[in-house]
Amino acid sequence: MSQYSGKITFYEGKCFTGRKLEVRGDCDNFQDRGFMNRVNSIRVESGAWICYDHPDFKGQQYILEHGEYPEFQRWNSHNDHMGSCKPIRMHGEHYRIELFEGCNFSGQCVDICDDCPFLQSRGFSKNCINSVKVYGDGAWVMYEEPNFRGRMYIVERGNYCSHNEWQAQNPNIQSIRRVVNYF
Numbered sequence: 001m002s003q004y005s006g007k008i009t010f011y012e013g014k015c016f017t018g019r020k021l022e023v024r025g026d027c028d029n030f031q032d033r034g035f036m037n038r039v040n041s042i043r044v045e046s047g048a049w050i051c052y053d054h055p056d057f058k059g060q061q062y063i064l065e066h067g068e069y070p071e072f073q074r075w076n077s078h079n080d081h082m083g084s085c086k087p088i089r090m091h092g093e094h095y096r097i098e099l100f101e102g103c104n105f106s107g108q109c110v111d112i113c114d115d116c117p118f119l120q121s122r123g124f125s126k127n128c129i130n131s132v133k134v135y136g137d138g139a140w141v142m143y144e145e146p147n148f149r150g151r152m153y154i155v156e157r158g159n160y161c162s163h164n165e166w167q168a169q170n171p172n173i174q175s176i177r178r179v180v181n182y183f
Contacts, residue, residue: 006047006087008064014040015070026086029055039082042069048088048139048179050154051075055083061167063088063141063154063179076152088179089156094136095178097155103130103162115177118146129173132160139179142166146174154179 010030012018021027021035030037042051044064053059062075072080095114101107101124110124120127134140134157144150153166153173163171 006049007045008047008049008051008085009043009045010035010039010082010085011041011043012036012038016041016043016068023085028057028084030083031055037083038080040072040080042075044069049085050088051082051085053077053079053081053083057084057086058167059083061152061154063152065180088139088154093138095138095140096135097140097176098133098135099124099129099173099176100131100133101126101128105131105133105159105161112176115148117148117175117177119174119176127174128171130163130171132166134158134160141177141179142173143175143177144172148175148177150174 006024008023010021019035021030021033027033042064044066046066049064051062051064062077064075069075097112099110099112099119108125110119110122112122116122129142132155134155139154139156142153142155153168155166160166
C-alpha cells in the first residue's frame with residue numbers, strides 16, 4: 001500500500017448499517033458516487049483521512065484515523081452531514097512545525113516536534129496562529145481549544161501564509177497534535 005492510499009467506508013446508518021460507500025483516494029463529492037450526504041458511521045481500515053461536511057473539500061474538517069466510529073458524535077460532529085474526503089498525505093515519521101503569530105511568517109515563532117495540548121505552555125504568548133510552516137514527513141491537526149478540542153484544521157507539508165489557507169475562519173489555535181498514520 002502506498003503512503004498516499006488507504007481505505008475508508010462510510011455508512012448511512014449507525015453501527016455500520018445501511019448503504020455504504022468505500023473510498024480509496026480523493027472523493028470530492030459523495031453524491032457523484034450515488035451516495036447521499038448522510039453518514040452515521042465510519043470504518044477507517046487504513047490510512048488517516050480528512051473528511052469534510054460539504055463537497056469539494058469545503059466546510060468543517062474532521063480527522064479520522066484507523067478505527068471504527070459507530071455514530072457521528074465519535075468524530076466530534078454535531079450532525080450526520082459528510083460530503084467529501086481525502087487521505088492525509090503521509091511521508092514518514094519525522095514531524096516538525098513552526099507556528100507564527102503574524103501572517104507571512106512574522107512575529108513570535110514556536111518550533112514544535114511533538115503533540116502540545118496547550119500552546120501557551122510552550123511560551124506562545126497569544127492564542128493566534130496566523131501562519132505555519134510544516135517541515136518533515138508528517139501532517140498535523142491544529143485545534144481551536146486546549147487539549148485537542150474544538151474545531152480542527154489539518155495541515156500537511158508546506159507553507160501556509162495565513163489562517164485562510166487552512167480554511168480557518170479565525171487564527172485562534174490553542175493545541176496541536178501529530179497525525180499518526182496506522183496501516
